[in-house]
Amino acid sequence: MGSAWERMLRDREHASRLRRRQFLRLAAAAGLTVVGGSVLAACGQGGATPTAAPAGGQTPAAGATPPAAGDLKVPGYDNPNKWKGKTLVFAGFGGAMQDAQRKAVLEPFARLTGATIVEDTTDIGKLKAMVDAGAVEWTVAQQGTFEGRVLGMQGYLEPIDYALVDKANFFEDVAGEFDVAVIYWSLILAYRTDKFGNNPPQGWKDFWDVQNFPGPRAMDKVDGPVGNLEFALMADGVPKEQVYQVLRTADGVERAFKKMDEIKPHVTVWWEAGAQPAQLLTDGEVDMANAWNGRIDAAQRQGAPIAIQWNQGLLRTDSFIVPKGVKEKELAMDFINFATRPEVQAELSKYIPYSPTNAKAFDLLPDDLKARLPSAPAQKEKQLLADAAFWLENLDRLTERFNDWLTK
Amino acid sequence: MTSSEVLAGRVSRESAFSRRLQFQRQVTYLLLLLPTLLMLIVLFVYPILRLLVTSVYDGHQLTLEHYRRIVEVDLYVRVLSTTFTIAFQVTLICLVLGYPLAYFLATLRPRTARLLMILVLIPFWTSILVRTYAWMVLLQRQGVLNRWLLEWGLIDEPLRMMYNRIGVLVGMTHVLLPFMVLPAYAVMRGIDRNLLRAAANLGASPFHAFLRVFLPLSLPGVAAGSLLVFILALGFFITPALMGGRTDMMIAQLIETQIRTQLNFPFAAALATVLLVVTLVIFAIYNRLLGLDKMFGGGY
Numbered sequence: 089m090g091s092a093w094e095r096m097l098r099d100r101e102h103a104s105r106l107r108r109r110q111f112l113r114l115a116a117a118a119g120l121t122v123v124g125g126s127v128l129a130a131c132g133q134g135g136a137t138p139t140a141a142p143a144g145g146q147t148p149a150a151g152a153t154p155p156a157a158g159d160l161k162v163p164g165y166d167n168p169n170k171w172k173g174k175t176l177v178f179a180g181f182g183g184a185m186q187d188a189q190r191k192a193v194l195e196p197f198a199r200l201t202g203a204t205i206v207e208d209t210t211d212i213g214k215l216k217a218m219v220d221a222g223a224v225e226w227t228v229a230q231q232g233t234f235e236g237r238v239l240g241m242q243g244y245l246e247p248i249d250y251a252l253v254d255k256a257n258f259f260e261d262v263a264g265e266f267d268v269a270v271i272y273w274s275l276i277l278a279y280r281t282d283k284f285g286n287n288p289p290q291g292w293k294d295f296w297d298v299q300n301f302p303g304p305r306a307m308d309k310v311d312g313p314v315g316n317l318e319f320a321l322m323a324d325g326v327p328k329e330q331v332y333q334v335l336r337t338a339d340g341v342e343r344a345f346k347k348m349d350e351i352k353p354h355v356t357v358w359w360e361a362g363a364q365p366a367q368l369l370t371d372g373e374v375d376m377a378n379a380w381n382g383r384i385d386a387a388q389r390q391g392a393p394i395a396i397q398w399n400q401g402l403l404r405t406d407s408f409i410v411p412k413g414v415k416e417k418e419l420a421m422d423f424i425n426f427a428t429r430p431e432v433q434a435e436l437s438k439y440i441p442y443s444p445t446n447a448k449a450f451d452l453l454p455d456d457l458k459a460r461l462p463s464a465p466a467q468k469e470k471q472l473l474a475d476a477a478f479w480l481e482n483l484d485r486l487t488e489r490f491n492d493w494l495t496k
Numbered sequence: 497m498t499s500s501e502v503l504a505g506r507v508s509r510e511s512a513f514s515r516r517l518q519f520q521r522q523v524t525y526l527l528l529l530l531p532t533l534l535m536l537i538v539l540f541v542y543p544i545l546r547l548l549v550t551s552v553y554d555g556h557q558l559t560l561e562h563y564r565r566i567v568e569v570d571l572y573v574r575v576l577s578t579t580f581t582i583a584f585q586v587t588l589i590c591l592v593l594g595y596p597l598a599y600f601l602a603t604l605r606p607r608t609a610r611l612l613m614i615l616v617l618i619p620f621w622t623s624i625l626v627r628t629y630a631w632m633v634l635l636q637r638q639g640v641l642n643r644w645l646l647e648w649g650l651i652d653e654p655l656r657m658m659y660n661r662i663g664v665l666v667g668m669t670h671v672l673l674p675f676m677v678l679p680a681y682a683v684m685r686g687i688d689r690n691l692l693r694a695a696a697n698l699g700a701s702p703f704h705a706f707l708r709v710f711l712p713l714s715l716p717g718v719a720a721g722s723l724l725v726f727i728l729a730l731g732f733f734i735t736p737a738l739m740g741g742r743t744d745m746m747i748a749q750l751i752e753t754q755i756r757t758q759l760n761f762p763f764a765a766a767l768a769t770v771l772l773v774v775t776l777v778i779f780a781i782y783n784r785l786l787g788l789d790k791m792f793g794g795g796y
Binding site for chain 1: 569570571574575578625629632636637638659734737738741742743745750753755756757758759760761
């Protein structure tokens, strides 16, 4: 039960492909396992059996301009027998995200190196069980970067070999000891243009300002304190460069929660699923929300009168990780290197507006697409990069505090 | 050898024979039960014991640190109490809605009842998000229901029927109602209607006949249904997370977060164990008050 739900929530797929029907299909998978509702079941994980990647059978969902990935060329990958006879098992988030990865990353890798690719769905419980049992099935898995770093710290991952992964053009904090960030996504301020079109909110100060920007708000509770505390401090006037410095002090935490008290009565919905804020804004149920950029982008594409304010957004990453005791360590590293080449990352962004972690990828992207990607220079400089080290240290304590604050 | 001795010998032989027969029968039962028993031990008892061990053993030594945290931090006690309150409220609503429904179904011809039963079961086969979205369309601030009420002038301000406790109760009752209706219906079907006629014949009014005859006979189904609903409700987390307000956090949500983002399996195990123990205690009290074992043993 946990795994299906987790997949659905973590699956920050870009919803332009996430048309209603697809969403429902995803929901059905989650819903079926939920009806029973037993807690104990949440601790056991439903296992997805690896299925072979369909050979080009699936097209990216509607709304995208499908580029021809068949002729993608990647410098350094010109030996089609390099990994012949070897199998790479990739565990991704599933859904539209993995559909895009299949087209832009997995199939080109198979074509250019001769590796056989098998797909599965990522799951922290399953990864831990594999490593504990010494029977590691996956070669490379995807996780949120925080989760990846916790797993690394707990001894469940292989260190990344940067002799094999070229990190020369990576943005800051992309190359972790046990993880390589492969995409950026962003928690941003989204608002209804019919409500605030003439005088758009400029940042969290305006989000907190219910006099000049009246209307109900929705805020993120699935990420707990992550994002909300940073936003509270910025609303209180802390410049984005100093947010984590302030948050590292006990006074800073108090200040953030005190500021949160101010907005509490005006938040009518605390959202749990990524699709919620987009829907709430579209329906006019709320006028402003913090939301994952991909979902808002999708709603915009469907004509909803919603805009993104990139100012003071929180940039976050998802990472590729390698389970400890993996059989094909070199293959794993080579695959991660491949997935972070500018050509491959640019290709992926054409399918799904997740943003490259290799700065050079932007040289290969058209301007209209760059305007929608959170780590493109124009957007990136307006935002705050989530401090993984801070959250790694404080997530447990502050989540408890946040939940306590929330339920009071 | 007197005749009485002969008799005694025969009796003892007979009783030995009957004992052997009984023993063989027990062995047969046991063999028949064995697959289920094995399955329960491997898939249920063993994981629960592992869970317990995970919560108190950190790999080097025994520790009660996780349990201390649950007791010391207000949040966990508060969320546990919210969990049980919501489960209790949902059970009550299911009872109030489900009993008349089951009664009505039980009075219909079996064919018609079966058809109507499918309607009761539909939410069961619908995914959580579809159901939640349907409720959103109906209940939210600008939803269908509010728009009608406003148009008809029954209200001046939209009512808040979602993202609060009402939303949680509506959403959960919708899913759990079949668990109340099905056992209640099954038991009510089995009640001999002649008993009601007999009561009427002896001068009872229809209300009295229901109260003194039908109601007590239907209780086993109601008790089973209530217990099912209550226990299933305790484990809910998606419906309250999506349809509830900020204070409607249930314990399963916290367990899920501990596993999904904190990766703190021992603490999640401790929370799950507390939930299990409290549930067992409630079950024991319920049993003491209502004598469930007798009811399940076929009291009618």
